[in-house]
Amino acid sequence: MIPSRAQIPVDKLALAVVHAPDRAIPAPAGAREESLRFLLQTAADSGVNRIATRPDGDSERWLGQAWPFPSPFQVTVRTVPIADGVDRVEARARRSLERLGLPRGDTLLVSSASDLAGAEGRALWDRLLALKDRGLYRRIGFRATIEDGPALLARRFQPDVVQLPLNMLDQRAEHSGVLSELAGLDVAVHASAVFAGGLLFISGEALPPEMHRHAPTLSRIRLRLAEARIDPMQATLAYVMGRPEVSAVVTSVGSAAELRAVIAAAHAPAPALDWAALQLEPATAMAAAGPNSQGRGRVSSAA
Template sequence: MVRPVTFQAETRTGAGPASRLALNVLGAPARGRGAVLREDCVRALLRTAADGGVGLVATRPVADVERLLGQCWPFPSPFRVTVRTVSSAEGVDRVEARARRSLERMGLPRGDAVMVSSACDLAGADGRALWDRLERLKDIGLFRRIGVCARVEDGPELLARRFRPDVVELPCNLLDQRAATSGLIAGLAEHGSAVHLRSVFAGGVLFAAREDLPLHLVQSGSGVSRARRSLAENRADPMQAALAYALNLPGVESVTAGVASAAELRAVLAAAHAPMPDLDWPALALDDPATLNAAGPSAVSSAA
């Protein structure tokens, strides 16, 4: 059942939309002189985030980003940090050790939330043991909250009833509005779970030139061209529209944007503060939003 979504107006007042943005720092590690330049880039990015009012940094245990963050935090740091776990296939002991290691690499005594990287890890035989181990990390004060990264197909409400996560992270964007229109976000709030959104830029599909779109999105009649044409006809910038949609959904605590430089972050901050465009939001959604799952990463904020 598709439910109408009523947007909340208060996100454009008070602390401002930037306070509800989460930053995901993208990029691969560099060596030699490149490493120095990379550190300068991350330092500038974090300074821009702090000055812009961004309060949350979402991290993943990949590449060398955690170490870079640890070397580049402004002092005093205004950021709260979420940490993703490695796969439970590596064993519960490894999951705990890597979560602790993430904090050590970033030079942090504690994190805001430790996030199970896939709902499948909780559905497996070791799901309860994994959750109990993370609860122990919360009990001793290493993390304030425990959460899970899920998809709509994972049945997040069932997970919320079973595990009572403090946070649930979901994909939701202009092209895939299922988390909002199905009532999932509202249902998770009823279970006491804060909702964080990812993939708000639809893997960069909203920004890509037609010739750069994955073949299945060009040929499947998925509606990407229709959505892009609608935005153009209404003179709506795709980034502004994407952020306005996500930031104004009721029940959403934070919206993650993946950026690789201070310049990209400045563009995101400007878009977040822009007036909300007057659009027919339901008309922008794809008829088959699951087709987005096969889309490859884009150069623009692919992890956002």
């Protein structure tokens, strides 16, 4: 029997490719496709084999035209909102595979937990189960925030995967027990919003208006990291990747250069930090507000 390969940091990485002009390296007209191919080839060469997509604009089609051959990627697809009905959701999930140029996908996620909580939630889930039974998707699940009560939804629908926001500044999923509850239900957890909307990389007036009151706390956290000689990207990746319940860490990248920076940070030695002291507000206080509260310490929603 051949022993399994020990897990390395890139095993947990899942890439959400950002096509926004302000995130991509400036390039001549017509070079976008080549830049995307280079990014995906860099990922494949580095051992990253997960890609997370969203059904917006032409992003799926661009990816489908840029995969390395043969493609090594396991692809996660999101549904469109249920507002147009479950028929539309199913048709678009099938269409996503066509646009991506794939015979099947790895995971299909309901874009918002509120779609499952509504009157057509069960009908929607049954459509996803049918797609899984037909072999179009290997796993199904949903995206949620802590306020959605993801563990309760997981007990009701028995998903394979739940995607949650989790980062060093917002540790509620860990300290409220949600991660351990989902693990106990044999649900794979995909962590999103791992960089907390970039809050560790901006300061002062550049912060979103609603975050200005947190500026002193963010400054203290940056100072602690600087004193420990730890880069903020390294720290937040180490926190999320260090959670044993998390099977995938979704990080957005806009270029091969950004990807290389993420991979380098992921491979850096795990720092010995007091994680609880580095959250924006005490997780226990945020969790005490209950799963339906907006929570003053909410950093960001799922990416």
